[in-house]
Amino acid sequence: MTLAEDMxxxxxxxxxxPKTQEFLKKRDENVPAGLCSSTYPICIKRGEGAMFEDIDGNKFLDWxxxxxxxxxxxxxxxxxKAVQDQATKYFHTIFNVIGHEGYVELAEGLNNTIPCRGEHKKTYFANSGAECDENAIKIAKAYTGRQGVICFSGAFHGRTNLTMALTAKKAYSRGMGPFPADxxxxPYPYLYRAPKGYxxxxxxxxxxxxxxxxxxxxxxxxxxxCLLVEPLQGEGGFIPAPIEWVKAVRQICDENGILLIADEVQCGNCRTGKYFASEYWAEAGAAPDIVTTAKSLAGGMPISAITGRDEVMDAAPAGTIGGTFCGNPLSCASGIAAMKIYKEEDFPAKARHIGEQVTAGFKAMAEKYDVIGDIRGLGAMIGVEFVKDRETKEPATELVANLIQEALQRGLLMxxxxxxxNVIRFLAPxxxxxxxxxxxxxxxxESLKAALAK
Incomplete structure (x- = not known):
């Protein structure tokens, strides 16, 4: 049995x-404390499918x-193989100086897939989710000639100076200001916590x-x-934006000449039961103007993308976009291979299948454990919110922390x-x-029972 098939x-x-304990000691001696969390005391040896093995031989299911x-x-x-083959040719070009075919092939694939407005689209690449969000805002400012940006409560957009300002939870930016103005x-449409009685x-x-x-x-x-919104909010609690709200926001943007940017860094690339979550928006006549994506775009190689219609994307003056490693050949090769597999094997259908299974399981548990307040999501991007009391909806933060640790001891990473x-996020491969x-x-x-017993 391969690791990918194992339990x-x-x-x-x-x-x-013991081996991991020794690794953690060395980690703490050599890596800044801000990266040395005690929540996940793990050192991976190898991974296949949805499973990984640590250096002590423990096997975990990765959610x-x-x-x-x-x-x-x-x-x-x-x-x-795609990365290996590319590595035998060349590791790097800076695309602004020396073009390469992989960059254009992957851009073309995204232009034909991403559901933003416009008959003809253009894409360019950065390295991370924060970078693509920041670049999307550059494009919006260049196109509109305006400076203001609207973001939302619960948002997470990154850890650069601009994206820290956009990110709602200030634990991610404490002591790091000053931040950009305008x-x-x-408020993000968090229906579970809307005013009582609505x-x-x-x-x-x-x-x-x-x-x-x-x-x-x-x-x-x-x-x-521009207005920057996650179709399904990630760090904020795995909260899908209601389609009727999206339609109203699209209308507000159109009436005021504002570009609507969909941040699909986390929810893109087949996770939500569509190739991109903003397909749901497009089906309702509310497609975004720009889509940003990263994370699973290349299956683990660092790359992110910014896509929009040509008149919008061409607004950025030469020299204002691009960067040394943006659209790296190795990452593009991996992205091309990933896109081929996503489409040929219908990964959105896989997401819907897994999502149906786990949602049914969580709902069955909700009937037995009244600490489960809400179950929500799209496809296989599911949030389970825990509360101390279903009436008051007081967050059960400590319970969730204990649940994660109990699951870890049983071989499930959450x-x-x-x-x-107080929300468990489901993001299994x-x-x-x-x-x-x-x-x-x-x-x-099993872990929930043990956490409740504490």
């Missing part, structure tokens, strides 16, 4: 095992997937009105270049999300087998 198994007395990077799974042979924040329609209108207030109290509409870290899904749900419930 979680802990062979050491506990996690971390984090590199935080959305491993939709295609660990060590996909076709991606390995940024305003509107119907869904009333809640959506409440959030639409909250956006409109920003024009009076933050930045006048005619000074706003991560939290949400402003209060889309190659997870049905047997692994079943066992993962069993471990989840």
């Amino acid at each position: 979680p198994q802990i062979i050491t007395e506990s996690v971390p095992g 984090v997937g590199g935080v959305g990077v491993l939709n295609i799974g660990y060590s996909r042979p076709e991606l390995v 940024i305003a924040r509107a 119907s869904e329609a009333e809640a959506i209108q409440y959030y639409v009105d909250g956006l409109k207030k920003v024009f009076d109290q933050g930045i006048p509409a005619k000074e706003v270049a 991560e939290s999300a949400g402003t209060d870290s 889309l190659v997870m087998t049905d047997e692994q899904t079943k066992r993962g749900l069993e471990i989840f419930e």
Whole structure:
């Protein structure tokens, strides 16, 4: 049996095992403390599919997937070969000086796939999610001639100076200012925590009105270049933007000459049951103007993309976009191979299948454990929100922290999300087998029982 087909198994007395403990000691001596979390005491040896093995021989089922990077799974042979083949030719060109075919081929593939407005689209590449979001804002400012940017509560867009200012949770930017001006924040449509007693329609209108207030109290509409929104919010708690809200936002943008940017860094590349989550928007007549994506774009190689219609993308003056490693040949080769597999093997369907299975499992648990307050998501991007009381909805932050540790000791890797870290995010690779899904749900419930017992 290959590791990709295997099941979680802990062979050491506990996690971390002795070899990993030695690694962690060396890590703490050589790496800044800000990167040395005690939440995940793991050192990987190898990974295949949705499974990885640590240096002590423990085997884990991965429900984090590199935080959305491993939709295609660990060590996909076709991606390995694509990178190896490219490495025999050349590692690097700076595309601004020496073009290469892989860059254009991957850009063309995205132009034919991403559901933003416009008959003819153009794409260029950066290296990370933060970089593509920052570049999208550059494009919007160049096209509109305006400076203002609107983002949302619960948003996460990165750790550069600009994207830290856009990111809502200040734990990600504490002590790092000053930050850019002309940024305003509107309320994201978090329906589970809408004002008590509101119907869904009333809640959506409440959030639409909250956006409109920003024009009076933050930045006048005619000074706003763009509005940046995650179709399914990640760090904020795995919250999908309701389509009726998106349609209203699209109309507001159109009435005021504002570009709508969909941040699909985490939710793109087949995760939500569509190749891109903004396909749901396009089907409702509310396609974005620009889409940014990264994470699973190249199955683990660092690359991100900015895509929009040609008149928008061509607005950036020469010299204002690009960078030394942007569109690196090795990353482009991996991205081309990944896109081929995503389409040929219908990865959106895989996401829908896995999502149906785990959602059914979580709903069955919700009937037994009243600490589960909400289950939400799209495709295989699912959030399970834990509360101390379903009536008050007080976040069960400590319970979730304990749940993650209990699951780790049983061979299941999970991560939290949400402003209060009370949401379990489900981001398992889309190659997870049905047997692994079943066992993962069993471990989840076993771990929940143990966490509740504490």
